[in-house]
Amino acid sequence: MKKVLSSVGVISVCLSASMAWSQDDLQGILDRHCLACHNAGLAGAPKMDDVAAWAPRLEKDLDVLTQTVISGKxxxxxKGTCFSCSDDTLKAAVELMIQPFK
Structure with missing residues (x-):
């Protein structure tokens, strides 16, 4: 029984690792779901080149920013229209999106 459980655990870890998003995948998510509005500043979205607009947002914890994306604002x-994205994937995409401001 222990061998079976150990095998299941190994398989679970391998599946989780294979589901991880690469930086290219995350950039694709940003390109498809985030940057159309954030590059142009549509509907009040902070523009990607507007450091002042991002400053108060960047004072917040990454989890708070991610929750805003998950809930919408x-x-x-x-989910910024990325309905197939998991919460963890959205968190990684948010982290990549705010990277230029760090």
């Missing part, structure tokens, strides 16, 4: 729909 203003004209931004929940």
């Amino acid at each position: 203003g004209a931004m729909p929940p």
Whole structure:
């Protein structure tokens, strides 16, 4: 029985690792679901080149920023339209998106 449980654990770890998103995958998510609004500043979205607009957001914890994306805000729909994205994937995408401001 222990061998079976150990094998299941190994398989679970391997599956989780294979589901991890690469930086290219995350950039693709940003390109498809985030940057159309954030590059142009549509509907009040902070523009990617507006450091002052991002400053108060960057004072917040990454988890708070991610929860805003998950829930949606203003004209931004929940998950920024990436309905197939897990919460962890969205968190990684948010982290990549705010990287230029760090």
